[in-house]
Amino acid sequence: MNKKTMKFLSKLHIYGGLISSLFFLVVGLSALNFQHQFLPEKDTKTATYTKMISFDASLQADSLSKFIRSELGISGHLPKWEFRQNKSGMFRFLILRPGRTFEVKLNRNDDQVEVTEIFHSTGKVLRAMHFGSSRNKLGYTLLDIWSFYGQLATIVGFLTLISSIFFWMNRSVKNKKQWGAILVIGIFSVSLILYIWLIG
Amino acid sequence: MVNRLKWYKRNRKIHFISSILVFTFSFMYIITGFVTSKHEWFTVGEDVKHTQNLPLHFVPDTTNLKKLGRELKREFDLNGRMDYTKNKKGDISFRYIRPGIVQHVLMNNDLDSLVITHTERKTLYEINKRVHRVHGFQGGVLYFIWGILLDLTALSMILFSVTGIVMWYRSRKIYTFGWPILIVVFVLGILVFTFLKF
Numbered sequence: 001m002n003k004k005t006m007k008f009l010s011k012l013h014i015y016g017g018l019i020s021s022l023f024f025l026v027v028g029l030s031a032l033n034f035q036h037q038f039l040p041e042k043d044t045k046t047a048t049y050t051k052m053i054s055f056d057a058s059l060q061a062d063s064l065s066k067f068i069r070s071e072l073g074i075s076g077h078l079p080k081w082e083f084r085q086n087k088s089g090m091f092r093f094l095i096l097r098p099g100r101t102f103e104v105k106l107n108r109n110d111d112q113v114e115v116t117e118i119f120h121s122t123g124k125v126l127r128a129m130h131f132g133s134s135r136n137k138l139g140y141t142l143l144d145i146w147s148f149y150g151q152l153a154t155i156v157g158f159l160t161l162i163s164s165i166f167f168w169m170n171r172s173v174k175n176k177k178q179w180g181a182i183l184v185i186g187i188f189s190v191s192l193i194l195y196i197w198l199i200g
Numbered sequence: 201m202v203n204r205l206k207w208y209k210r211n212r213k214i215h216f217i218s219s220i221l222v223f224t225f226s227f228m229y230i231i232t233g234f235v236t237s238k239h240e241w242f243t244v245g246e247d248v249k250h251t252q253n254l255p256l257h258f259v260p261d262t263t264n265l266k267k268l269g270r271e272l273k274r275e276f277d278l279n280g281r282m283d284y285t286k287n288k289k290g291d292i293s294f295r296y297i298r299p300g301i302v303q304h305v306l307m308n309n310d311l312d313s314l315v316i317t318h319t320e321r322k323t324l325y326e327i328n329k330r331v332h333r334v335h336g337f338q339g340g341v342l343y344f345i346w347g348i349l350l351d352l353t354a355l356s357m358i359l360f361s362v363t364g365i366v367m368w369y370r371s372r373k374i375y376t377f378g379w380p381i382l383i384v385v386f387v388l389g390i391l392v393f394t395f396l397k398f
Contacts, residue, residue: 158230
């Protein structure tokens with residue numbers, strides 16, 4: 001391999017590695033936590049406040065929750081399976097966004113809306129950062145940038161990984177025994193992935 | 201100086217060995233992770249279900265559900281990682297899961313017949329997502345090995361980052377863009393963590 005190519009690959013490997021380093025740290029740590037749950041998982045603290053909001057009491061749960069969410073100025077998902085309401089007019093729903101859950105309680109007979117803000121634990125926050133490379137479309141610019149960074153880090157990380165083969169060939173792997181070991185580990189891993197996928 | 205050189209060599213060795221150990225798995229996780237994050241590019245697909253009612257030709261021993269699950273697996277040619285539950289009515293259900301396919305076996309209270317529901321969603325996206333999400337240690341030897349490899353991959357991701365930054369630091373005068381890249385990336389990480397946590 002000529003010097004120019006080697007120089008280019010070194011740059012790609014080092015700069016690519018630096019770009020993806022933080023994402024790999026987050027993903028590595030959260031993946032370990034998926035398996036062993038060593039980080040705190042319990043929600044850390046809550047804050048409750050009330051707000052007066054005029055709304056149309058005849059609205060269906062779906063429309064009412066959307067209206068209240070917009071009046072509160074909170075972006076987040078409204079899971080329908082979390083809607084709770086009874087005949088006396090009580091209505092409770094959740095607004096979910098990465099790192100935070102908002103529990104909203106109201107009575108259709110008055111304008112008082114009670115919001116409980118639940119702050120997620122470190123374990124859940126890291127999980128949200130792990131999943132955050134999927135664009136959440138909630139309108140938080142910072143999370144959109146993180147999502148873009150996550151996808152960029154994945155592509156760059158892929159190229160960095162590929163480039164490491166050239167370093168194995170030119171610098172690190174010293175004899176046939178080591179190549180043999182690489183081949184055995186590679187074949188075993190590919191076979192395992194295929195087995196779990198096709199047979200399970 | 202000698203000690204520093206030794207430490208640097210050890211650091212490089214860790215970087216190299218961890219890259220060999222988990223190259224294939226890292227490769228798989230990077231590709232499946234990317235596909236999962238770009239769900240809008242792929243067909244998600246819908247579940248295709250079919251159900252069979254079958255008589256049971258043997259008397260099942262419900263005192264050992266793990267063993268019974270394995271027997272059912274052999275008898276009805278079921279594949280995948282097994283889990284099981286028993287509800288208050290006494291019905292026992294087993295699930296055999298592999299990427300894209302879930303087989304659910306419901307054994308009624310009389311233990312004379314069972315219902316097998318086969319649910320399939322074999323789109324590229326779904327299989328990819330399921331392979332990416334396999335974790336934990338239960339389900340047999342191969343899943344245990346998978347769990348260990350996942351741990352090693354995750355650990356290597358951390359090691360690659362740390363040892364890589366250390367290796368770059370030694371040659372920072374050549375690779376001068378390293379500082380701005382690291383500062384931007386880590387400031388972004390801190391901001392996102394702070395935004396989510398506080």
